[in-house]
Structure formats: structure tokens, C-alpha cells
């Protein structure tokens with residue numbers, strides 16, 4: 001069985017491109033991971049997600065443990081078989097979503113009890129239970145169980161929460177055991193305070209993980225604050241391991257994170273926007289419900305090779321959105337995921353060629369021009 005490994009094949013400034021190897025296939029980095037919350041990337045068939053260029057998907061422990069339950073998925077052959085996706089899957093630990101979605105939370109050193117947002121039923125998560133659930137799901141990349149403090153929080157509260165997460169990181173490592181081909185990632189916390197981020201990185205590195213995530217960002221602090229952390233945070237983590245920025249983001253967040261040495265990202269944005277009539281293109285964001293598209297026979301983006309752009313006009317996409325037809329979410333989601341994966345492919349090629357700064361300049365120049373004028 002292929003052991004989990006990461007090879008950096010090119011660097012340009014702080015940016016890296018490379019390959020992560022897992023038992024279920026390779027992941028080209030920098031990688032964008034579409035989010036398949038409830039064992040589906042909404043509005044997409046798995047083969048369509050693959051066709052956009054995705055090497056790996058993300059699944060949510062919190063959602064899957066509540067419905068249909070990790071034990072049921074395990075009985076049915078694991079998450080890959082259940083959702084018909086054979087390639088790598090990363091699952092989050094449930095920690096973040098328990099904090100943002102569940103009710104009646106009770107947090108102790110041991111773990112957290114909570115009530116389901118679906119039916120109010122009572123559940124428990126701890127580092128050990130999170131490792132067990134992610135193993136039942138068959139996840140290729142497992143995330144350590146951490147706590148995310150609700151914002152706004154004082155520096156003292158962020159420090160206390162980070163230290164709890166570091167104790168949980170050790171318990172996650174102990175419970176994960178030795179699983180060849182599978183990986184466990186630790187999660188750096190510490191808010192926007194450099195000393196706390198450094199303390200967190202040191203604690204995680206001492207435990208030793210297969211990869212490291214930068215957590216606790218993209219939670220409303222704004223791009224400037226996020227980039228100010230990313231200016232130093234990736235450099236605190238072991239160079240030879242993949243670095244994953246959780247929950248990011250918009251295309252310009254992704255470009256800025258890759259420039260700062262991030263290898264992996266995930267976000268619901270391209271799929272969620274696709275269902276609300278928002279398209280992301282090389283020229284920025286387009287709102288398809290805007291009346292200016294009503295008579296426009298041109299595609300969303302003339303340079304895009306996705307089915308929505310190859311076969312349909314802006315006028316059609318506008319019509320099906322207004323008529324609330326299901327194909328609207330399907331086509332816009334496909335386009336958005338395709339655009340995101342094209343962006344990642346462009347970043348990887350630019351890093352390999354040592355031309356990242358030119359690529360980034362071109363990226364910003366096209367966005368500054370804005371969308372094409374109405375006919």
C-alpha cells in the first residue's frame with residue numbers, strides 16, 4: 001500500500017507546488033478541495049466533480065455522524081463507496097461545526113456534548129470519538145479534534161482554547177494509531193496573535209503530524225488580518241509536510257494564500273454561490289439574475305471550457321435561475337468548481353515555471369477590468 005507522503009517539486013518565493021500520495025491516489029498541490037458536506041457535492045455527480053480537476057473532496061464529520069451516522073456508512077462499505085468517490089477524502093474533525101451549528105453545547109476537558117441541529121438528539125464528541133468516526137468513514141486525511149473559540153474573543157480566551165486544542169491534538173495522535181496510507185493532520189490555532197501561533201506550531205511539531213493545518217482563520221477577521229497571519233504562520237510549520245488553510249476561500253484569498261506557502265484549501269463558496277446565481281470568473285464575480293444578461297447570447301466566460309460556458313448562453317443561465325430550475329444550480333456549480341480548479345492548475349504551472357508573480361499580476365489585472373460590457 002502506498003504510504004502517505006508529500007513531495008515538493010517546485011518553489012517560487014514562498015509558494016510551493018508538489019504531490020501528496022495516498023493509498024487512494026495522488027493530490028496535486030496547491031490543491032482546492034470541493035466540500036461534500038452530506039456525502040455529496042451539492043448539485044454535482046462525483047464524476048462531474050472529478051471532471052473539473054478535483055483530486056480530493058472534503059466530508060464533514062459533524063453532519064455525517066448525525067445523518068446517516070458513521071456506523072451506518074461503515075456498514076455500507078465506507079464513505080468512498082457510499083458516495084461513489086474513489087479518490088482521496090479529507091474529513092474535518094467536527095470541532096468547528098459543533099461550535100457553529102449545534103445547540104446546548106457543554107465543553108469540558110474531556111470533550112463536548114451537544115444537541116443536533118436536525119432533531120435535537122444528544123451527542124458527544126471528543127478527540128477519541130472523532131478519530132473513531134473518521135476511521136469508520138474511511139477518511140484518507142483525518143483532522144485532529146480541536147476547539148474553535150467563538151469570536152470576538154479576548155486574547156486570554158484564544159490562548160486558553162488553543163492550549164486545550166493542543167492537549168486534544170496529543171489525544172488525537174494517540175487515538176489515531178498507525179494506519180499506513182492514511183494521514184493525521186494537526187491544526188494550528190492562536191487567533192491573530194503571533195506568540196500564540198508560534199506556541200501552537202511548536203506544540204504540534206513536538207507531537208508530530210503527517211500534515212499541518214492553519215485553523216481559526218476565515219472566520220470573519222477579514223483578508224488583511226488573515227494575510228498578516230499567513231505572512232509568518234506557514235513558516236512556523238515543518239517545511240516537508242503539507243500545509244492546509246481551512247475554509248478558504250474567495251479566488252483572491254486562494255491566490256494570496258498560495259503566494260504565502262499554503263498547499264491545500266477547501267471552501268463551500270464555489271458550490272454554494274452556484275446555487276444562489278453567483279458565478280466566479282477570471283473577471284470577478286457575476287450575478288446571473290441581473291437583467292443585463294437577459295438577452296445576452298454570449299457565455300459566462302468565453303475562455304472557459306466547462307459545460308455551462310461551452311453549451312449555454314448568459315440568457316439561458318439567467319432564464320433558468322429566474323425560473324428556479326434545478327439545472328441552474330447544476331450549471332453554475334459546475335462552472336464555479338471548474339474555474340477554481342483551473343485557477344489551481346494555473347498556479348501550479350506558474351510555480352513550476354518560476355512565473356508566479358506574472359501569473360498573479362495577470363490575475364489581478366483581469367479582475368480589475370471587470371466583467372464584459374452588456375451587449
Ligand SMILES: [Zn+2]
Nearest residue numbers: 304306309335
Ligand atoms: Zn464555465
